[in-house]
Amino acid sequence: MRPGPVLAIAARDLRSELKGRAGLGLPIVSLALLLPIAIIGRAPEALDAIPVRGEVPERVLAVPGVVQGDAGTGFRQVDGVELVFAYRVLPELRAALDDGHPAVVVEELHPPTRIPGRTLLLALVSASTLTGAVSGSIGGERARHTLQALLSAAVTRMEIVLGKWLAWTGFGTVGALTASAAALASGRVEPGAWMLAMPVVPGLTVALGLWLVRRTEDVVAGTSVSLRVMPAVLGGTGLLAWMLASFTDLGAALVPLGGALMVAGDLWSGQPVYSAVALVTSAVTTALLLSGTARDLEEHPTPREPHGVSPWAAIPDGALAAALWASLLPGPVLWGWAGNPQMTALLHPWRGLVAGSVMLLTMGVIRFVRAHDPRMLPRVGRPALTTLAAAGVVWASWHLPGLPVQNPWLVEAAARLDLGLAPVSLAAPLVLVAQELWFRGWLQARAGLVPAALAFTVAIAPLDPLAGLVTGLALGWVAREGVLPALVARSIALGLFLALG
Amino acid sequence: MSDLRALAWLTIDLVRRLLREPQVVRSLLWPVALVPLTLMLTVFAYVWLEGDWPVGVGPSTPTEVVERLKDEGFTTVPVEAPRDAVLTGGYRYATDGDTLWVSAARGRTLQVERVLREAKGARWRMGPAIPPNANEEQGGRVMGVIGVLFVLFGVVFGAAVVARDRDDGTLEAQLATGTARWIHGASRWLAGTFVLALHYGLAILVLHAILGVSDAGPVTRNGFAACSGGVAVGLLVIGRGGLKNGFSGPLATGLTVATLLAGLGLLAPGVARHVPIASLLAGGDGWTALGSACALGGLAVGMFTLRSARS
Known part of the structure; x- marks a missing residue:
């Protein structure tokens, strides 16, 4: 590893992004976001208000911060008893209500939740502003065909990646440290171990960003993937580490990025071991990501739809359809299970049928648009006598027994799922076209008859596996000639079901 | 007439290019998938905690x-x-x-x-648990937040599509074809808006199935206005920029402008309901926001035409 080429590549990246008047945009936006967070004070009055409503007792109204209005903890007097309506009664209100003589003592045994400080925001914002720079760093080089020139020059892949990482980590760190200095100078925060996390968070974020875009073809793809994944990873790991810290500080510190974010928020003030573990974990993750990026740098960009038939193709596409169908059709049953059956009743299954079908159709159309192989496009085909036979088999299979379910919410979910298999609804044409195009038109062409039928069973009829499998196999058999025979067979089966039950 | 035909073909071509890019499609389906996933996980967590x-x-x-x-x-x-x-x-x-x-x-x-x-026989007691009611108003609010995500992608589409096409020579080749220059800005604005609006529509359908969206008309109009506004902001901020001239500055500016506009919806809802992007969180019937979005799109196309003529 030679520092010369690394520094040269870093300087080149910074020069190309920060030159001219347009280049001032990024530093100005970064400082405009970071400095107010660093120096503006908190408005305690507004944040500490305790809203109450209804017939509020005088002793509660006397509590500092209590504001009577239309929202918050509710009070009502019934036969001399004060009734309180709330999801949680704040300790201040509880103390006022007890008035020194608690009839029942309530003791919370879990440790109080620790809230990270404002310095967390400095690290988060400084890392978030790097999305654009990191996105174009590799994709842009690839689009301009300069990546090949770099790779064929006398620099190693690791030197290229390190140079790019150094450029944007340095930029993010300077922003975060400038804002930290402003916060320290204005007296808003005290110096501490959190300052060590200021270079680590942007460092890991940039490493993650470079790894995400290592195979992207251009800046549109690069920015899309960064914008999708980076905020989710920053927020998700931060939240995970914060929640874990309620149970185990060591576990929280071991969360890559999330642990460093907690250090940035000074969560472990006075506990240097956890801060050290978090920073080391994030540094190791950074090194792994950089090495992965360097390894894959020369690989071709992510391929579009793969060519050829592979049974394994049924797994991702089947899982996607299953997740979609399960959340949209029986999904609303969860509301009832959680104590709100009115919500389940309101969310009629036809909504799930329409939404799920439109989603399947859209995904199918997108897949066909992206497919380069004409064999992947669905054939229409012509119905024949076998179509009628398949319709009979499908109709008969709908009378096969399903899995035994006892839980009332599972029974309700099964009833909703039945509508996906035999859509007795005005949405039936849409449902049939969407399912047949996805499972028989797309999936069967990519994965073969049996895997497509299995995927159909898992996605559409998980609680009626026999019916789902027979339907999938019978329709798949006639769909070898095209989608239309399967569509006709399913329609006839539905007609028989409506007429004969 | 030939200009309109060229506009239609260029727009279709750009839509096809966007939809053929796996990362773009995944990114747009991400908010659509995120909603049911988050909701279901939340309800599961609630059942476990409050069971x-x-x-x-x-x-x-x-x-x-x-x-x-x-x-x-x-x-x-x-x-x-x-x-x-x-x-x-x-x-x-x-x-x-x-x-x-x-x-x-x-x-x-x-x-x-x-x-x-x-x-x-205590002096104060908790009241009986109030059974939760079923209403669909929350769906509209959630759609507002999802809309902000789409706006951010709109800024990316507006800015990055121009930057990419400028740097790989596509834009130069298109400008040399002799078609009116405004067509190239308009097709990018229309294509970006169409792709975003398509996925935003899907998000409404999904949310209507699992949470309910009352008053879907205004939610749809405000969302479409926001998608269109996001792409217009992207087109406006990219200016004559490209990957060679720096892309991160214009992108950071665009994302900040879009976020500030969304914030306006919370701070000044009265005005914000007529402003695209801001109307997502401010409410309103969406018609004026849609009109303003068209005006903003026209401005973005005009600026793009002027700048491309000079570049």
Whole structure:
């Protein structure tokens, strides 16, 4: 590893992004976001208000911060008893209500939740502003065909990646440290171990960003993937580490990025071991990501739809359809299970049928648009006598027994799922076209008859596996000639079901 | 007429290019998938946290309290040391009749406290649990937040598509074809808006199925206005920029402008309901926001035409 080429590549990246008047945009936006967070004070009055409503007792109204209005903890007097309506009664209100003589003592045994400080925001914002720079760093080089020139020059892949990482980590760190200095100078925060996390968070974020875009073809793809994944990873790991810290500080510190974010928020003030573990974990993750990026740098960009038939193709596409169908059709049953059956009743299954079908159709159309192989496009085909036979088999299979379910919410979910298999609804044409195009038109062409039928069973009829499998196999058999025979067979089966039950 | 035909073909071509890019499609389906996933996980977590946990009752708990708890539908389990039962994590609440030890004093825990207070004839008590109602207003609010995500992608589409095409020579080749220059800006604005609006529409359908969206018309119009506004902001901020001239500055500016406009919806809803992007969180019927979005799109196309003529 030679520092010369690394520094040269870093300087080149910074020069190309920060030159001219347009280049001032990024530093100005970064400082405009970071400095107010660093120096503006908190408005305690507004944040500490305790809203109450209804017939509020005088002793509660006397509590500092209590504001009577239309929202918050509710009070009502019934036969001399004060009734309180709330999801949680704040300790201040509880103390006022007890008035020194608690009839029942309530003791919370879990440790109080620790809230990270404002310095967390400095690290988060400084890392978030790097999305654009990191996105174009590799994709842009690839689009301009300069990546090949770099790779064929006398620099190693690791030197290229390190140079790019150094450029944007340095930029993010300077922003975060400038804002930290402003916060320290204005007296808003005290110096501490959190300052060590200021270079680590942007460092890991940039490493993650470079790894995400290592195979992207251009800046549109690069920015899309960064914008999708980076905020989710920053927020998700931060939240995970914060929640874990309620149970185990060591576990929280071991969360890559999330642990460093907690250090940035000074969560472990006075506990240097956890801060050290978090920073080391994030540094190791950074090194792994950089090495992965360097390894894959020369690989071709992510391929579009793969060519050829592979049974394994049924797994991702089947899982996607299953997740979609399960959340949209029986999904609303969860509301009832959680104590709100009115919500389940309101969310009629036809909504799930329409939404799920439109989603399947859209995904199918997108897949066909992206497919380069004409064999992947669905054939229409012509119905024949076998179509009628398949319709009979499908109709008969709908009378096969399903899995035994006892839980009332599972029974309700099964009833909703039945509508996906035999859509007795005005949405039936849409449902049939969407399912047949996805499972028989797309999936069967990519994965073969049996895997497509299995995927159909898992996605559409998980609680009626026999019916789902027979339907999938019978329709798949006639769909070898095209989608239309399967569509006709399913329609006839539905007609028989409506007429004969 | 030939200009309009060229506009249509260029727009279709750009839509096809966007949809053929796997990362773009994944990114747009991400918010659509994120909604059911988050909602379902939240409900699962709620069921687990607020589920039918048994109440640990110590040896000194009066029989009357135990009977009252059973009458209210709680399962009671005798425990030797109620405080330790909660501390070790086996129970979420336990009592000896005078003290209630809890892991967190909220939700269902308060209903256990209500029974204890009733048994003791306490001066204040928790009111009976209010059954949750079913309304679809929350769906509209959630769509506002999802819309902000789409706006951010709109800025990316507006800015990055121009930057990419400028740097790989596509834009130069298109400008050399002799078609009117405004067509190239307009096709990019229309294509970006179409692709975003398509996925935003899907998000509405999905949310309507699992949470309900009341008044879908205004939600749709405000969302479409925001998608269009996001792409227009991207086109405006990219200027004559490209990957060679720096892309991150214009992108950061565009994302900040879009976020500030969204924030305007919370700070000044009266004005914001007529402004694209801001109207997502401010409400309103969406018609004026849609009109303003078209005007903003026209401005963005005009600026793009002027700049491309000079570049």
